[in-house]
Amino acid sequence: MHELSLVAALIEQLDALINQHGAARLSRVRLTVGPFSGVCAESLQFAYRALAADNPRYADSCLETETPPGRFLCAACGHESEHRPETCPRCGGTIFDRHGGRDLILQQVELEEE
Amino acid sequence: MMEDANHRRTRKSVTVLTVEASLFSANDSQAAANRARFDACGILAINLISSPGSGKTALLEATIKALADILRIGVIEGDIETARDAERIRAQGAPVVQLTTGGACHLDAVMVARGFEQLSAEAGDQPLDILFIENVGNLVCPASFDLGEHRRVVLVSVPEGPDKPAKYPAAFVGSQLFIISKTDLLPYFDFAPHEAAASAKCHNPAMEVFELSAKTGDGMAMWLTWLRREVAARRAEREIP
Structure with missing residues (x-):
């Protein structure tokens, strides 16, 4: 459940943005969840609802997450697979490089004024 | 559109x-600030990650005992509750x-910064060579x-089974060394160390793998040599302007 501490950090960042822009509330927040970030989008949603629930500035707000697909490139022949195969279907290699991002990025927020 | 107090629709x-x-x-x-701080103090910092009960604390106890005359070791212990692990380390001096x-x-960089402040106070004037950060028991x-x-x-550890690198790849992708611990239990478990090692290397080809038992001391020499080599490399790096 490290998603809970990540969402706590997110809310801090969002609070700062709300204050900075003199907004009344936040209506939408969009995150990109790297496929190798070790973060579960569903747990992020759960933590967001838990932490935003009793905060009027986040009432009725929604968290949108987007996870771009991860790719596995065979280290020997460069063949690309969407899921990590046991062995490379082209050359039989067993070592794969992971591509697609480890980061968790706050992309966009939508703020509302009265 | 929303309704105001008088039920008028406002934009x-x-x-x-x-x-x-x-x-x-x-x-x-x-984390970058922590690393700079460790570098300035000439300390090698090592983050130990495993499931609960893999033998992190036992490995540290044996390591401190073995290197007591050569290297000064400090430890930051992370646990959800209790100071039991810290007491075991303190007993080693x-x-x-x-x-x-x-x-x-999990531990984060802010907790470690705070822990290092306290540790520096506890260590006093004698500089540390190695800082071990024993993370919360959790492979994820x-x-x-x-x-x-x-x-x-x-x-x-051997009782956990050899499929952990395949099931929890992130911990292996981000590590430089994989230790198979409690090898004294190999006769009682269906655990092929070479399979676990091969599985880890699929995710991280550059990874080194050691097999050891902190209890019997088997395989400890490789680990202790690795530590001394890493400390020497850090010192050499520091001397190059």
Whole structure:
């Protein structure tokens, strides 16, 4: 459940943005969840609802997450697979490089004024 | 559109901001500060990651005992509750700080910065050669947080089974050394060390793998040599301007 501490950090960042822009509330927040970030989008949603629930500035707000697909490139022949195969279907290699991002990025927020 | 107090429909003013900031950035910048601090003190920092009960503390006890005359070791212990691990380390005569996370499943760079302040006070004037950060027992969450360490070491004990690298790849992708611990139990478990090693190397070809038993001392020499080599490499790096 490290998603809970990540969402706590997110809310801090969002609070700062709300204050900075003199907004009344936040209506939408969009995150990109790297496929190798070790973060579960569903747990992020759960933590967001838990932490935003009793905060009027986040009432009725929604968290949108987007996870771009991860790719596995065979280290020997460069063949690309969407899921990590046991062995490379082209050359039989067993070592794969992971591509697609480890980061968790706050992309966009939508703020509302009265 | 929304309704005001008199049920009139009013248009809200909406601002869309593009932020594009990493949620790991606060942790990562503190981790970089920690690393700079360790470098300035000439300390090799090692983050130990494993499931609960893989033998992290037993390995540290044996390591402190073996290197007591050569290297000064300090330990930051991370646990959800209790100071039991810190007491075991203190019994070996090493400075130690217990961080209890109160439920958090991992250590982060801010906790480690705080722990290092306390540890520095406890260690006094004698400089440390190695700082071990024993992470919360968990093979999943700690993998996502840089603590400012120079080396990350992942442990799997024989009773856990050889499929851990395949099931929990992130901990292996981010580590430089994989220790198969409790090898004194190999006769009683269906665990082929070469299979576990091969599985880990699929995810991280550069990874080194050691097999050892902190209890019997088998295989400890490789690990102790690795540590001394890493300390020497850090010192050499420091002397090059």
